[in-house]
Amino acid sequence: MIEYNLRQVHARIADACSAAGRAPQSVALLTVTKTFGPDAVREAFAAGERRFGENYVQEGIDKIAALADLRDRIEWHLIGPLQSNKTRVVAEQFDWVHSVDRLKIAQRLSEQRPAHLPPLQICLQVNVSGEASKSGVDAGDVAQVIEVARSMSQLGGVRLRGLMAIPEPAGDFEAQRVPHRRLRELLVALNAEGLSLDTLSMGMSADMDAAIAEGATIVRVGSAIFGARSAGTSI
Numbered sequence: 594m595i596e597y598n599l600r601q602v603h604a605r606i607a608d609a610c611s612a613a614g615r616a617p618q619s620v621a622l623l624t625v626t627k628t629f630g631p632d633a634v635r636e637a638f639a640a641g642e643r644r645f646g647e648n649y650v651q652e653g654i655d656k657i658a659a660l661a662d663l664r665d666r667i668e669w670h671l672i673g674p675l676q677s678n679k680t681r682v683v684a685e686q687f688d689w690v691h692s693v694d695r696l697k698i699a700q701r702l703s704e705q706r707p708a709h710l711p712p713l714q715i716c717l718q719v720n721v722s723g724e725a726s727k728s729g730v731d732a733g734d735v736a737q738v739i740e741v742a743r744s745m746s747q748l749g750g751v752r753l754r755g756l757m758a759i760p761e762p763a764g765d766f767e768a769q770r771v772p773h774r775r776l777r778e779l780l781v782a783l784n785a786e787g788l789s790l791d792t793l794s795m796g797m798s799a800d801m802d803a804a805i806a807e808g809a810t811i812v813r814v815g816s817a818i819f820g821a822r823s824a825g826t827s828i
């Protein structure tokens with residue numbers, strides 16, 4: 594089932610790219626395995642996936658350990674909230690962190706990244722929906738986004754690659770495009786300021802088509818591959 598779903602998701606990405614006049618290889622699939630065990634990762638790996646996303650630090654660390662035999666062939670991405678007291682283990686174990694929402698976290702990751710590893714690849718998380726509860730730098734405060742991104746881009750142990758957002762669920766395709774467009778416009782603004790960012794991490798199972806239409810370079814997809822996560826439902 595996982596292999597079948599992955600084929601569907603790749604076809605969806607290809608269709609969205611073709612509708613947007615983009616090359617299919619311009620969008621990377623991040624396979625989101627939170628709440629699913631190491632066996633699910635192995636199955637997706639066997640189907641050809643190499644990038645995996647985890648939401649919770651401890652769950653991710655446990656899975657990385659359980660899959661140590663594949664460590665050199667997998668890129669592990671943290672996509673969930675990161676507190677200061679967890680940065681060290683993340684700097685040591687992950688390849689990417691999409692959810693860096695303040696400078697202090699980036700500074701800690703930079704200091705704690707082991708010297709023998711390449712810089713940790715990071716994205717600045719931006720709040721494009723304006724809800725007080727959502728983490729991320731406020732997209733409305735462009736000066737602040739620029740200042741934080743510029744400071745992050747000067748750190749040595751991390752490499753700022755771009756922006757990430759988790760927009761509020763929106764109804765139809767056109768409504769879904771709006772927050773993704775906002776994130777793309779912010780990336781353009783940052784590059785106009787002299788940064789050279791190449792990553793827009795946006796789009797999930799429900800809105801990946803709209804995100805790709807607006808320029809997503811990494812879509813983070815879980816339930817469309819592994820099925821619903823809520824208790825009582827299964828693939």
Ligand SMILES: *Cc1c(COP(=O)(O)O)cnc(C)c1O
Nearest residue numbers: 625648672797798813814815816
């Ligand atoms: C769970 C999660 C996803 C994947 O969501 P699906 O709707 O299952 O595709 C993507 N990004 C983040 C930050 C998540 O927490």
